[in-house]
Amino acid sequence: MGLKQINSTWLYTSVALIAFAANSILCRLALKDEAIDPSSFTSIRLLSGVVMFIVLLAFPRNGKKHNMQLLSFSGKNFLAAGTLFIYAIGFSYAYITLDTGTGALILFGTVQLTMIGIGFIRGEKLHVFDGAGIFIAFGGLIYLLYPTISTPNMSGALYMVIAGVAWGVYTVLGRASAAPLTDTANNFIWTMPLVIVLFIFTVTSANITVKGAFLAVLSGAFASALGYSVWYKALNTLGNIQAAVLQLSVPVIAAIGGVLFVFESITIRLMLSSLMVLGGILLVILRKSR
Numbered sequence: 001m002g003l004k005q006i007n008s009t010w011l012y013t014s015v016a017l018i019a020f021a022a023n024s025i026l027c028r029l030a031l032k033d034e035a036i037d038p039s040s041f042t043s044i045r046l047l048s049g050v051v052m053f054i055v056l057l058a059f060p061r062n063g064k065k066h067n068m069q070l071l072s073f074s075g076k077n078f079l080a081a082g083t084l085f086i087y088a089i090g091f092s093y094a095y096i097t098l099d100t101g102t103g104a105l106i107l108f109g110t111v112q113l114t115m116i117g118i119g120f121i122r123g124e125k126l127h128v129f130d131g132a133g134i135f136i137a138f139g140g141l142i143y144l145l146y147p148t149i150s151t152p153n154m155s156g157a158l159y160m161v162i163a164g165v166a167w168g169v170y171t172v173l174g175r176a177s178a179a180p181l182t183d184t185a186n187n188f189i190w191t192m193p194l195v196i197v198l199f200i201f202t203v204t205s206a207n208i209t210v211k212g213a214f215l216a217v218l219s220g221a222f223a224s225a226l227g228y229s230v231w232y233k234a235l236n237t238l239g240n241i242q243a244a245v246l247q248l249s250v251p252v253i254a255a256i257g258g259v260l261f262v263f264e265s266i267t268i269r270l271m272l273s274s275l276m277v278l279g280g281i282l283l284v285i286l287r288k289s290r
Contacts (some may be wrong), residue, residue, distance in 0.1 A: 009234055012231070015227070017246065017249055018253055019223045021254040024254055026216075026223060029215055038095075039206070040208050040212070040213075042089045044208075045219045045220035046188060046191045046192070048220035050189055052220070052226070053189070056181070056185075077186055080190075081188075083170040083173070084166075084170055084187050087164075087170060088191075096156065104141075106161060107164045108141065109138070111244060111247055112245065112248065118168070119244075134241075137280025140279075140280060141273070143273045174235040175243075180233040184232050245284045246281055248277055
């Protein structure tokens with residue numbers, strides 16, 4: 001892997017992880033204030049993602065039109081779209097009853113275990129440095145979230161576990177993507193039949209405010225559509241273990257975002273946990289580089 005490719009990979013990865021953190025913040029803001037119900041949030045989020053892709057693909061790239069195979073369908077499309085939808089709806093319903101810290105811990109713990117498990121089944125060995133890095137990074141995440149962790153509501157915890165497994169599978173599928181923008185666009189488009197079914201069953205209980213709809217659009221069009229496309233691009237050169245551990249940085253990024261944009265205070269806990277998470281990630285990256 002050349003230096004240029006390495007730099008591109010980490011640029012894509014950094015943008016994607018920031019988008020993930022933004023997505024979590026937008027979802028929590030919408031559902032915490034009951035500005036929108038979880039089904040409507042999920043539907044608008046995925047629909048606005050589709051609209052964003054239509055806009056993106058309408059513009060030529062380097063003077064040429066995109067050579068896209070949109071609406072192509074295969075078993076992989078079905079699995080990717082299904083896991084994307086399951087993640088989105090599970091994530092939304094989980095945050096009705098879970099607090100931020102508990103939800104993040106369950107989600108990223110489940111994602112990590114799912115991806116490492118799939119990697120192990122496929123023959124990807126867990127090196128001692130990988131194990132140490134995972135232990136340190138996950139310990140840093142627990143330390144960061146410990147003050148806000150509470151005994152989880154069982155239904156909320158189950159929704160978040162399902163969301164974590166679905167996102168782990170979706171991420172693993174992305175490693176084989178040769179055309180990240182096209183594949184992500186197809187994934188969003190093929191969630192639309194599921195969105196229609198969801199709408200039919202939940203329309204009578206819908207609760208949508210202007211604020212809630214706006215947050216859902218931001219989540220879908222930018223943090224999801226663009227963020228997931230960039231993530232699929234980064235996954236071309238990341239292993240399962242790397243990708244799993246890197247996502248443990250999302251709660252830390254969200255916390256730092258709170259300091260920068262919501263003017264929350266910088267605490268010793270945030271600084272120490274950030275060092276632990278980043279140090280654990282560094283161990284895994286250095287082992288992979290070697």
